[in-house]
Amino acid sequence: MLSRSQPNGQSQGQGQGLAMAGMERTFGRSPTFLVNTDQQRSNLDSLVRREQHLAEQYQKNKPLMFNGNAYQKTHPQKAIAPGHRDADATVVSPMLLGCADGVSQIEEFGLDASELPRELLAACEEQATALLMPDQAGKISDLYRGPIPLMREAFQNTESMGSTTVCLPLSLGSRYKHGKITVSSLCRPSAMQLLKCMTYEAPRWAGSLRVPDWRIPLGNLPTPLMPWACPALRDLNVKWSIKRDDMTGLELTGNKTRKLEFLMAEALAGNHDSVVTVGGLQSNHCRATAVAARMAGLEPHLVLLVKDTVADEDPGMEGNLLIGRLMGAKIHLCTASEYYKLGGNLEAADTLNERMAERLRKKGFRPYVIPVGGTTPLGTWGYLQAVEELREQGKDFDHVVVAAGSGGTLAGLAVGFHKAKLDLTLHGVNIQHSPKAYYDLVVKEADALGCTSEEVDGVLGTLNIHNGAGLGYAVPAAENLAFIAEVAAASGVVLDHVYSGKALYHFCEHARAHPDKFRNSRILFWHTGGIFGLEPQQAAMQGLLPKDSVKRAIRWRWFSLGRGVVHREIQHEWGGLSVLDNSTRIHGKLHPMMAIISIGDCELMVLRQNMASGRLRYETVFNTEMQRIGGNCQCPLQVCRVDGRIDAAFDERMTIEVIERGSAVHMVSVYEGDLVVIGSDGVFDNLFKDEVAAIVNQLIPRPSTPGEKFRPLDKAFMGEVARYIVEACHMKTKADLRTGKYPDTPIGKGGKRDDTCCVVGEVVEWTEMDCMYWEGVQRRRRMKELVTCGGVLSLGMMCIDEDEEDEEDDDSNWCRSRDGRDFSTVSFVSDEEEERARGCAVM
Known part of the structure; x- marks a missing residue:
């Protein structure tokens, strides 16, 4: 289990110094510090975005959704502070779960620290509902451009002042739009550290074209x-x-580099694990593709055309071929006669490419095919x-x-x-x-x-x-x-x-x-x-x-490597073909996915059932990592909007840069029955991940016999798990009454006295009933927008001033669970709609 550095007690800029002055120098670290613009800018380049993908065996291809519940609670020692308001917020909806942890230090400047987290999650939920809700064919909107644009546009749609960390998983079902999400394989994270997919903005004069x-x-x-x-x-x-x-x-x-910048981005976005292309024995394009593929963590397969007279010989280690073989590319040799039988033109090369790709698919690969020269x-x-x-x-x-x-x-x-x-x-x-x-x-x-x-x-x-x-x-x-x-x-x-x-x-x-x-x-x-x-x-x-x-x-001697062993495979559809197997292959097949975007120190775990000691138990199969500046548990990366009183150098473009460059983006395979646990730093600074898994296994009943028909969990169970996790976090900040010692936590003894929120969601099937119900919810929302201040007023409807609205109705939608607990769960449906949703496990 990874442990995190304890804070060193030193101030981190002017904003942090204000908070440190009133901070207890004992166990129980409390506020998260507001990180100013200069600190975020200076640390942004050192943050590594780790895009990860859990490759699992394909089981069933069907759209998925979240069925979840949430709980949050102010820490007892913070609740007694006059004027303190819980700055955490959560969201639970079919396509989106999430939590945001507002920076309470902002209250020192007379601002409500809870406003920006709530408004940001509301904007994210609105976009996720509009863009990710599958239609009856299981497809999502073509307008969906990925988690980073979703977060960026949601922030741009907010107006509140404040600062927050945030973690959001988005359900993309089984038919997510290819070309939108950065993905890689868990077995190649070191390669992915070399690359980061960047949102592409075309030149103005090219805006009318089809822009990647x-x-x-x-x-x-x-x-x-x-x-x-x-x-x-x-x-x-x-x-x-x-x-x-x-x-x-x-x-x-060479020129192929420019093309591969776009082609490799699409390969990663489409969850491919290998690349196939074709060319001559000394092809510049094939060499460049092999290099780019390895940089992206993909396995290169090169179909190279050779003369019939040398088809059974080792092709050597010269020029471009030397670089390709150093990259561990698998070299597939095709004779010139076979190539000309297929036409000896670009269509013939495409045929060779597709045949190679089909062979790889039969072996369990997910190849991305690049035509000759990358010309697409x-x-x-x-x-x-x-x-x-x-x-x-x-x-x-x-x-x-x-x-x-x-x-x-x-x-x-x-x-x-x-x-x-x-x-x-x-x-x-x-x-x-x-x-x-x-x-x-x-x-x-x-x-x-x-x-x-x-x-x-x-x-x-x-x-x-x-x-x-x-x-x-x-x-x-x-x-x-x-x-x-x-x-x-x-x-x-x-x-x-x-x-x-x-x-x-x-x-x-x-x-x-x-x-x-x-x-x-x-x-x-x-x-x-x-x-x-x-x-x-x-x-x-x-x-x-x-x-x-x-x-x-003449006096120079060329450095050469020893000849590799040539392994021949006879393929009837190819004629004469030999294969150089210079690297191991990456297995895995396409599976429903969950996209995750995280900024700061909120964390997420994915738990999956596994048979252990004769019974099913949940085990952690994936977790995100916190993004903290200098390892300080009170200085996370933040999404913020402040004025000159707080940070004279603040520029909102810096926050956009934090979202685009600093956010951690993950793409994770998910199954029906997986559990997603999301928590603020108050959860994961106080509980080890195996303790979270233990709470889940203690409270959630599961069938004891494998193979039983899947039964979705009741939302009440998940709400109880979230509450128990939060209570366990607060217990970690109290000393043992008998020994006077504080419990161990990931950040040291005594943990962190902080407002705490937790979301627990189960991955379940998206059904036709869900589709029909939520289409109705979206229609009612659009009608509501039409007749309010921001919509059309010529319908004879009356605009109601915000101050005259029923606060209880507002709170019921934003801050309360079904049983009345103060969860601050973002929801956009009425109590009546939520009752109707019980039957299809939608919140």
Whole structure:
């Protein structure tokens, strides 16, 4: 069990000093300190968001919901303080459970510490009900964009002053919208620490297109834009510049990095555990995909095309293949004859990809398939964003030149230049296929991105595609290699023989044939990387270099790794295929999910039944961790809104940054019958997690025989468990009457004297009855909004002033349970509606 650092008693800024002055320096730490803007900003980068996913065996695919209850109580020693008001709040609804712990120190400035927690949870519940309530087909709203946007928009819809911590689990059922949630596997948390999915905001000029939701920062961006001493076209007085996308990273170098930022985000969001893609033996894309997949904690599978004559040999350790094998990628070799049997085109590559993915699915994997070169409408966004990067770098050009392989980079630049209204001509040089194939691809991608027919015509109007295929894909002519050597010696920039070197060579041939179009022009060459692919060309390049350099270079010895053992698998549908098994696989299948967002020191546990000692007991299968600054149990990360009296440097944008960058987001597999226990720091600072589980097992009756039909728990049981947990927390702050000693707690003896709230919910099936009932509740809410102050007043209805409303009715909705206890449970239904809900276990 993890133990937390005890507070050191030192002040943490001006706000904390005020609270420390009146604090008892003995057992029983009390208030949570208000953390100011500078503290949150300075600690934000050190917080690690751990996205976790419990991979379990698939059982039944059905929408799920929460059936729960809550309890909260002011600590007896705080209750006697004049004017003190419990600042905790809870929410219990079918799609959302949660608790928020307001910072009581805010009361010193005359503010009600309970207002912001209540209003924030109310806004979250309203959004969850509108966006996550499944329809009769079990689907949720397409407008749902994930837990972070939900929390951000809920905060933006609040007005109260204050500061709070918060923890919310959201039920996404079994058909949650892919591409919205950051997920990973529990067996790879260290890899996920390298990456954080970020909400993507498109450039203004691209707002009319179909904008993705997420992006993962993989590359070293922006890449340099610099003058270039290219020796070509000097007779035309061309002014060269170069965009160095070969510097997006080291192992991850090249144009594929930009596409993978969007593709890997979708792979994580879709709960995939592996990635499949296809390419040539020295594919830059396959190498970059292997690197990005490992950074994201996914297993890379690379389908590489080889000549029939070497299909049964170890493919070696050169160039891109060396990097891929170092990443532990599983290499699947496919012969050229098999590829050409399928058509020898992009459709054939897609077929190979899908066959590989189907094999993995049969083995229990959840593969994410990436087409050749990452060319999809989503991947194309990498170069729409690159256009914005170029605009911000502030240089103007007459022509931009880029290699066209799979075509995604070309399509992104073509659409981006037109949408951003840049006055230039884009020259794509195809290194395979025909120019017509690339024109068709650009039209297809532009249409998929959401361009109108007029915009597609505009894209084509400034695009020229030149044939640079030469002797064939990845087959350089001697003049191509000589040109690469000349450019490197003159400018210090290394081009590759497959893409950038070939593209620039053939563009310069076109420019020499049409000198008037390019004389005295400003030309930008967009370097797409590929340097690793040059290594296998050592022998061909040696004759092109100066003799003295060759003489010195001969003395070097290439470092090589021992050959791996080749394991062959015979697959009838593939023909000749061998597999290099360099890493273990990750198992697990798609299952109903629960999204969790946590900010600060409220915590959550998921408990699941397990057979132990001949009887069923609840055991902890997942728990979140507190986010505290400097390990101080009184200084959690906070969602706040204050004025200049409290924090002169406060800026609400900092709170938005806390939500977007500091929140802990988790994606957890859940089953019918799982229990979710959420508590404020008053719970988990005073009780160890095994003590919480013991209380659950003591109070909740379960069948003694496995295999019995599932029976949902009565809400009263869960309310009693929540009450018992809260009472047990307060008992931990009292000394033993016989010994005078304080009990042990996670933060030290005597725990923390604090207001305490607890929510206990059970995961149950979402039924058609629930759907019909809650659709009615939503209709009544919308009608209520229509006839109140914020709605339409022309219906003859009268606006009632807030001061004239019945306070008891308000309290019954916000602060009381069914038996009258003061739970501060957020609820938006009347007592009559709650009675009707008893039959379907909805609160």
